[in-house]
Each structure stands twice: as C-alpha cells, then as structure tokens.
Amino acid sequence: MNKPVIAVAWPTHDYIDALERAGAQVRELTPQGDPLPAALEGCEGVLLTGGVDVDPREYGDADRHPTVEVDPARDDYELALARLAMERDLPLFAICRGVQVLNVAAGGTLIQDLPSAHPSALAHSITEPKNQIAHDVHIAAHSRLAALLAHRAGPGDALPVNSRHHQSVKETAPGFVVAATAADGVIEAIEQPGASFCLGVQWHPENFSKTGEFAELFQGLVDAAVQRREPSGPR
Ligand code: MN
Numbered sequence: 001m002n003k004p005v006i007a008v009a010w011p012t013h014d015y016i017d018a019l020e021r022a023g024a025q026v027r028e029l030t031p032q033g034d035p036l037p038a039a040l041e042g043c044e045g046v047l048l049t050g051g052v053d054v055d056p057r058e059y060g061d062a063d064r065h066p067t068v069e070v071d072p073a074r075d076d077y078e079l080a081l082a083r084l085a086m087e088r089d090l091p092l093f094a095i096c097r098g099v100q101v102l103n104v105a106a107g108g109t110l111i112q113d114l115p116s117a118h119p120s121a122l123a124h125s126i127t128e129p130k131n132q133i134a135h136d137v138h139i140a141a142h143s144r145l146a147a148l149l150a151h152r153a154g155p156g157d158a159l160p161v162n163s164r165h166h167q168s169v170k171e172t173a174p175g176f177v178v179a180a181t182a183a184d185g186v187i188e189a190i191e192q193p194g195a196s197f198c199l200g201v202q203w204h205p206e207n208f209s210k211t212g213e214f215a216e217l218f219q220g221l222v223d224a225a226v227q228r229r230e231p232s233g234p235r
Pocket of ligand 1 (some may be wrong): 123124135156162163164165186188203218
C-alpha cells in the first residue's frame with residue numbers, strides 16, 4: 001500500500017519525524033511554490049504546525065495585544081488550507097498555532113495573551129527543553145482524543161504535556177467541542193465530532209517523536225487518511 005500523503009507547511013524536523021514514524025509520506029507546502037487549492041491535489045491529510053500568532057483581526061478583535069506577533073502571509077495560506085481540508089473532510093491534525101488557526105478558520109476566537117487575560121493561570125510557556133513537562137491536561141470523556149490516548153489516561157486522569165503558548169482557544173468554533181483542558185480552565189484541545197479526523201492540541205506532541213508518548217495522535221491522522229481511501233459502504 002502506498003503511504004498516505006500528508007501535507008504540512010512550516011514544519012521543523014520533529015513534525016516530519018513524527019509523521020514519518022506514523023507511516024506518512026510528507027509533502028511540504030510553501031505559499032510561493034504550492035498555491036491553493038491546486039497544491040492539495042493528491043494530499044490525503046493535513047498537519048498544521050506551530051508558529052507565531054494569528055492576526056486578531058481574523059477573529060474580529062480590532063485591538064492587538066502588544067505581545068502578539070503576526071505573519072499575514074502565513075495566516076492567509078494556512079487559514080485557506082484549514083478551510084479546504086474541512087470542506088473536503090480531509091483528515092486534519094493541528095498543533096499549537098495550528099489549533100488556533102483551525103479554530104479561527106472554523107469561526108472561533110482566541111485569547112490573545114494568557115498571562116494578561118488569566119494572571120493566575122499555570123505557566124503555559126516553558127520553552128526549553130522542548131519536551132519539558134509543563135502541566136497536566138484532562139481529556140474529555142468520549143472524545144476522539146480520549147480514544148486515541150486511552151492507554152495513557154482514562155477519563156478524569158491527568159495527562160502531563162509540554163506547553164509553549166501564550167494564546168489559546170477562547171470561544172470554540174461552531175461544530176467543535178473541547179477535548180482537553182488544563183486545571184486553570186485553558187482549552188488544550190478541540191475536535192470536530194463527525195469529521196473523518198479533525199483534532200487540534202495546544203501542546204507539542206511532535207517534540208516526543210523519539211520517545212513516542214503521543215505517537216497515537218500522528219497515527220490517528222495517518223490511519224484516518226488510509227481509511228478514507230476505502231469505499232464507505234456496499235455498492
Ligand atoms: Mn498549555
């Protein structure tokens with residue numbers, strides 16, 4: 001069987017490593033070389049990666065917090081990529097900035113700066129080493145995320161994660177549900193029930209590619225891409 005082709009823009013080595021270990025053939029997209037929608041031809045899944053902040057104007061905030069760094073060209077490209085993937089029900093996994101892009105693309109909003117919005121919140125920005133455990137998350141029962149990570153944490157159990165973000169999902173986009181939260185209430189994962197695979201996490205599972213703690217999340221994306229190839233019912 002051919003390996004499923006997973007499209008990814010702005011990847012670092014860890015994202016590519018995690019995808020390849022899950023059996024993906026990685027196709028790196030660049031806005032200059034791979035205009036949308038044509039670039040999605042032949043792609044069977046999408047990974048949205050970490051990076052700078054989404055421009056608050058994309059979710060209706062006229063004011064920008066001084067800590068917010070934006071890249072309008074990247075916003076344009078990735079918001080389009082996320083919307084195309086959702087329209088086509090392409091399996092989509094989104095990480096850190098990626099979950100923020102996904103939520104905004106689907107009509108949700110973001111908290112621009114957690115330390116100023118929730119001064120008593122947990123430390124969500126522990127930058128080094130990249131796999132440093134920062135806090136626990138609690139996974140929502142009956143979520144796809146819970147099913148994927150069932151061997152590591154049951155409903156209500158705490159799951160330790162790394163954390164390198166100063167923003168988070170505020171209002172979940174229509175059609176999405178919260179799949180994980182931190183003890184301070186910060187949303188750490190969202191998903192779209194009914195989609196072939198549409199999940200975003202606020203932590204960085206790719207930084208555990210060598211030790212495998214979150215390999216099931218990348219495997220879930222790749223498995224969904226394979227499953228989508230098969231006819232959906234008897235003909
Ligand atoms: Mn966090």
